[in-house]
Amino acid sequence: MAFLEVQNLKVHYPIRGGILNTIQDHVKAVDGVNLSIESGKTYGLVGESGSGKTTIGKTIIGLEKATAGKIIYEGENVTNKARSRKQKYANYNKDVQMIFQDATSSMNPKKRIIDVMAEPMQNYFDYTPQETKKRVAELLEIVGMNAEAMYKYPHEFSGGQRQRIGVARAVASDPKLIIADEPTSALDLSVQAQVLNFMRRIQKEYGLSYLFISHDLGVVQHMSDDIAIMHRGRFVEQGSKENIYNNPQHIYTKRLLSAIPDMDPTTRDAHKVERQRVEAEYDAQETEYYDPKGRVYDLQRFDEDHYVALKPEEPNASLQNEKVNRGGGN
C-alpha cells in the first residue's frame, strides 16, 4: 500500500517581462506527474539535466512550492506544508528526508559531525546527550565509519566519507522515505560502489523507500525496483525495471538507453550503428510521441506495471482512455 502519493503535481515558474514586469509565460518544470511510493521499494527517477527530476524531489520534501496537484502522506494532504509547525504535519517532516548531490555544501562547515547528525534527532526525539552520542555512533557504524569520526569537522573527510555521513544523517530521524538526488554522481567508481552498498544495506535494515534521482542509467538499474523516465517535465515511461530496460516503448526511453556506453569494445561498431538508428528515429518521429506543442502525452497503460506516454488513438477517444492513477488515490 502506498504511503506517499504525488497526484498531478505541477511546478511552474513564471517568466516575467515587458514594461510592467507582468507574467508573460511559465516554465513548466514539472507538468502533471503522478507517483505513488510504497514502503521498502526504490523508485528511480531518470532524466537529462533540465527534465525536472530534481524539482519533483524538492517539491515532495518542501523545498519548492507546488503550483498545482497534491502530495498526500498517509492520507493527509501535505502539499506545501513542509515548513508548518503544526503537529499533524510533524510525521511527514520527520519521515521524508533527503540526501544531496554535494555532501560538502549540505553540511555546516563549522559544526562537528556529532552536531550535524544530532540536529534531526533533537528536532524529533527527546534524547539525552548520552543517547544522542550513542545513536550517532550507531549510525556512523552502519555506514562503515568509526565512532571517533563524530568529533571531526566535515572538511576532514574525503568526498565518499562525507556522502556516507550524509546518508547516515538522513537516516537519523528514522524516516520512511529518503529522496536521494544524484547521491553518487560526484564520486569515483569504487567510492560510489561503497555508498550504494551502504544505501542498500540501510534499506534492508530499516525497510525504508528511496526516491533515487539520477541521470546515470547504470546506477538506477542497479538500485531501483520501479523506474520513471522524465522528459520536459513529464513522465514518458514508467514501470518496473525489467519492463523499462528490456521492453522500452517510448522513443525517448529507447534513445536514452541506446546512448549508454557499452562496456564491450568488440561490439562497439554495432552499438554505434544502433544508437544512430534510434537517434534518427527520434528525430523523425517526434510528432508521433509529442503533441504539436512538444508536450509529452499522458501516460497510458501498456502492460502490467508498464505505462507509456503514447499518442491517443483518436483525438476524441482520449477521455475514454483509462486514466492513470496508480495505487488508487482519490
Add this chain to the structure above:
Amino acid sequence: MAVERSLLEVNNLETGFRFGDVYHNAVDGVSLTLENNEILAIVGESGCGKSTLATSIMGLHDPKNTEIKGEVIYKDLNLLDLNEKLYNRIRGNDIGMIFQDPLGSLNPLMTIYNQISESLEYHSDLNEQQRKDRVLELLNQVGIPRPEQIMKNYPHELSGGMRQRVVIAIALANKPPVIIADEPTTALDVTIQAQILDLMVDIQDETGSGIILITHDLGVVAETADRVAVMYAGQIVEEAPVEELFANPKHPYTRSLLNSIPHELEDDDDELHVIHGTVPSLQKLPRKGCRFAPRIPWIPEEAHEENPVLHEISPNHKVRCTCWKHFHFEGEDK
C-alpha cells in the same frame, strides 16, 4: 638504429608539486607513446595524476611550484626544454586541448566567432575573410546548427553540449596533429555524450590526429579508445589495446575497478565490489614497493615486487608488479 618516431612520446615524466620545501610527484615516471590516428585513453580515479599528466604535456604548470622531469618528445623536440614563447607556438597549433568544463574554458565576454578566430589569428596568416570561412567550416564540422548566427552569440547563450562543441572547434582550429581531451564529456548528459564522442571519432577519422582521451568512465573508454593506460597513484599500472584490456584485465586495480561498475545484481544480497581503503594522498604516497598493495592486504607481501616495473606479459599488454599473478578478490579462492 633508425627507429620511426611516434607522434608524441612521453619518457619517464615526473611532475612534482611543492609542499614547503619538498616536491611530491603527482605523476611519477610515466612513459607513453601516441601514434597517428590513434585514441589513447588514460583512465583512473580522481587523484591518480591523469589530468596532471595532460597539463604537464601542455606545459601549463607554474614553474615556481612544480618540478617537471623527463621528456615529452614531439617532432624531435623535447617540449619541456622550450621557453614560453616557443611553447605558445606549439600549443593550439600542434597540440590542441579540450577541457572538461566548457564554460570555464570559454571567455564569457567574447563571441563564439572571436574565440575561435583568436587561435587562427595567432597561429596562421589567414586574412579576415578566410578566418571567417574557416570558423564556419569548423562550426559545421562539430555539428552546430545555424553557424552564422551561433558565431555571433556569447557562451552563456548556448547549452552545455553546444559549448563543448565550440571548445572542440577551438581545439581543432589549426588542425593539430595531437589533441588532448581531459574528461570532455563528464559534464554532459548521456545522449549528448554519445554525440560528442561520435564527433571526436569522426574528426579523428578525417584528420588522422592522435587523441589522448583522459576519463574516469570505463564506458567511454570501451566506446572510443584504441589503446588504454590505467593509472593509479601517479603511475601507469596497466596498458593494453582496448579489446585486450576489457577481455583480459590483469592488474588488481583494473580488475577491481571493472568489478565496481554498477550492474543488475543476480541475488538481492549481492553487493558491488568495494576497493579496500582509500587512495593515498600525495604526501603519504608510499614511494617504495607496489602502490596498490595497501588496498589488497589479503595478498601476501611476497607476491609484490620490491620495485614494481611494467612487464610485457603478452604483445602490447603491460602490467606493473607481479601481484596480478597471485591476485584474487577478498573471500574468493584463487
